[in-house]
Amino acid sequence: MTAQPDGQLAYTLDREHVFHSWSAQATLDPLVVTTAHGCEVETADGSRYLDFSSQLVNTNIGHQHPRVVAAIVEQAQVLTTVAPSHAVLPRGLAAEKILSHAPASFSKVFFTNAGADANENAIRMARQVTGRDKVLSFYRSYHGNTGAAVVATGDWRRIPNEFARGHVHFFGPYLYRSEFWASTPEQESERALRHLERVIQSEGPASIAAILIETIVGTGGILVPPPGYLAGVRALADRYDLVLILDEVMAGFGRTGRWFAFDAHDVVPDLITFAKGVNSGYVPAGGVVISERIASAFDDRVFPGGLTYSGHPLAMASIVATIEAMEDERIVENAARIGAEVIAPGLAELAVRHPMIGDVRGVGVFWALELVSDREASTPVSAATMGAVKRELMARELLPFLADNRIHVVPPCIVTDDEVARALAIYDAALTAVESAT
Numbered sequence: 001m002t003a004q005p006d007g008q009l010a011y012t013l014d015r016e017h018v019f020h021s022w023s024a025q026a027t028l029d030p031l032v033v034t035t036a037h038g039c040e041v042e043t044a045d046g047s048r049y050l051d052f053s054s055q056l057v058n059t060n061i062g063h064q065h066p067r068v069v070a071a072i073v074e075q076a077q078v079l080t081t082v083a084p085s086h087a088v089l090p091r092g093l094a095a096e097k098i099l100s101h102a103p104a105s106f107s108k109v110f111f112t113n114a115g116a117d118a119n120e121n122a123i124r125m126a127r128q129v130t131g132r133d134k135v136l137s138f139y140r141s142y143h144g145n146t147g148a149a150v151v152a153t154g155d156w157r158r159i160p161n162e163f164a165r166g167h168v169h170f171f172g173p174y175l176y177r178s179e180f181w182a183s184t185p186e187q188e189s190e191r192a193l194r195h196l197e198r199v200i201q202s203e204g205p206a207s208i209a210a211i212l213i214e215t216i217v218g219t220g221g222i223l224v225p226p227p228g229y230l231a232g233v234r235a236l237a238d239r240y241d242l243v244l245i246l247d248e249v250m251a252g253f254g255r256t257g258r259w260f261a262f263d264a265h266d267v268v269p270d271l272i273t274f275a276k277g278v279n280s281g282y283v284p285a286g287g288v289v290i291s292e293r294i295a296s297a298f299d300d301r302v303f304p305g306g307l308t309y310s311g312h313p314l315a316m317a318s319i320v321a322t323i324e325a326m327e328d329e330r331i332v333e334n335a336a337r338i339g340a341e342v343i344a345p346g347l348a349e350l351a352v353r354h355p356m357i358g359d360v361r362g363v364g365v366f367w368a369l370e371l372v373s374d375r376e377a378s379t380p381v382s383a384a385t386m387g388a389v390k391r392e393l394m395a396r397e398l399l400p401f402l403a404d405n406r407i408h409v410v411p412p413c414i415v416t417d418d419e420v421a422r423a424l425a426i427y428d429a430a431l432t433a434v435e436s437a438t
Contacts (some may be wrong), residue, residue: 007032007044021145022157031399036063039412039419041399049394052411052423053401057218057366058276060254061322061331062412068282071321072314079313084111084306090316097323098278098289101259103268108295110303111287111311115249115275116144118286119212121305122271123148125288126210126243128304129297133166134208136199136242140172140220143212143247152212155220170199172213173226176359176370177378185226193232205240210271215261218250219403222361222368230265237270243294244269249286250366253277254326254413257336257364264363270294279322280412285315326413335413339364342417343409346424354431356381367409369427380405385434392430398423 010032020028032044039062041049054060061068075090082088095109112118123135137143139154150157151164171179173192180191200208211233217223237244246269251261255277258264262272271294275286309315326332339362347367351357358372371381371389386402393400393407401408407427411419 007034010044038062038064039415047397049397049399050411050419050423050426051399052409053399054365054410054412055281056276057250057255057401057408057410058281060277060335060413061280061325062414065280065322065325067325068279068318068321071317072283075313075317081309082313084308084310088311088313088316090313090320091311094311094316094319097320098274098287101323102272102289105268105291105293106272106289107292108290109287110290110305111285111316112275112307113284113309113312114144114286115247115273116146116149116286117307118249118273118275118288119143119149119152119245119247120146122245122273122288123152123210123212124305125271125290125294125303126245127166128301129294130209130241130243132207132209134168134203135166135210135212136168136170136196136203136208137212138172138214138217138220139169140174140217140223141214141247142219143214144249166209168199168203168208170196172217172223173229174221174223175226176361186228189226189229189232192229193236196233197236200236200240200242205242208240208242210243210245211237212245212247214247214249214251215265216251216256216363216366218366221370221403221406222366222408224361224363225265230262230267234267234269243271245271245273247273249273249275250277253323254332254335255364255366255410257332257339259332277413279315279318282318282322283312283315284309285312285319329414331413334415335364338415338417338420339367342420343367346420347409350424350427350431353428354435356431356435362409365409365411365413365415369407369409371405371407385438388434388437389430392433393426396426396429398426398430 034044035042039051041051098109137152141154143149143152148164150161151167154169173188175188182188182191246262248260252274270291272289279285347360351360356371357369358375358378359370373379373381401410
């Protein structure tokens with residue numbers, strides 16, 4: 001491959017004029033991406049990276065899937081935009097497709113532009129239906145960068161942004177770093193549920209509208225809930241008459257080897273939020289899947305919310321094409337198989353060889369390697385060490401997703417056995433290089 005002549009122009013314009021999220025602007029050195037196909041990303045200097053970040057864990061169907069690209073082009077030739085108050089076929093078909101993979105108790109979809117405003121509107125629905133204010137969410141969580149969503153977020157990003165009211169945080173299960181002195185998954189589940197119930201009781205159930213949690217915590221660590229935990233949360237929501245919102249923005253639409261991550265946990269929420277994987281981010285889209293109980297509350301009552309681009313035709317066409325392609329090509333099944341048969345044993349083998357790997361966890365194509373400087377004490381590696389890990393991975397042309405002291409192993413759901421083998425070899429070589437230098 002040869003370098004692209006406009007690569008330097010793209011870089012110069014970016015550094016001169018583009019303000020990046022979650023960043024100190026002066027230190028940025030962005031990769032210049034020119035195109036991408038399947039599980040690979042090509043850059044202006046002629047490099048081709050294996051994308052094991054799925055960008056922001058959203059390109060579930062891979063890059064430039066021809067059926068999705070064609071659907072967007074076809075829709076653009078017919079109707080590029082329309083007000084959300086009008087009925088258009090692609091919006092109805094997209095809602096029908098999403099509902100076909102949701103539990104039978106769900107009847108409507110409210111479309112948004114992304115995951116953050118999906119969570120905003122789910123919170124609004126819960127507050128309107130219950131007449132209460134408070135929303136309970138994990139400390140280890142990320143729900144988006146808008147008013148209520150960022151305050152529902154538990155990590156550091158909420159702290160400079162705490163302008164929304166009525167948010168309370170609690171600790172979810174995380175056995176590797178248990179807040180509850182647990183030594184087994186069963187203990188972690190039982191004690192985390194007891195902690196949540198005490199928070200509900202202490203805050204006053206009559207003041208709480210909803211519990212909002214990621215089915216599997218994503219950016220906060222790929223934290224798969226232990227057996228019984230989500231069913232226990234559902235039971236607490238029922239006991240205290242609270243709305244249960246499950247955030248499937250990152251975990252949904254194939255990422256865990258299921259259409260929705262909660263399908264593996266014997267639980268049905270009241271509201272489901274989604275985005276990212278529903279169309280792999282080809283056109284911005286998200287939404288709230290609404291149970292009949294919640295939807296019917298607005299039959300004769302105005303829902304006080306709306307978005308100019310709700311159900312945008314191009315986004316809707318991309319959703320329909322994505323879901324149809326995932327069904328026809330058995331992409332969700334591929335994610336389940338490759339996670340169980342290839343990624344899980346491969347990462348376990350890496351952990352045997354590398355003392356830096358303290359914990360391996362995940363499901364489907366949704367995994368984390370937690371890196372430590374001392375296995376016995378579970379001491380997280382330093383930011384400098386993570387910087388070295390990133391450099392070694394990038395030097396071997398693997399595009400990683402790193403968060404805190406973790407490597408998130410999150411390829412597209414279409415990833416092949418050979419591509420996983422290639423990535424495992426790169427992780428192995430990169431960790432060997434970093435361990436040898438320390």
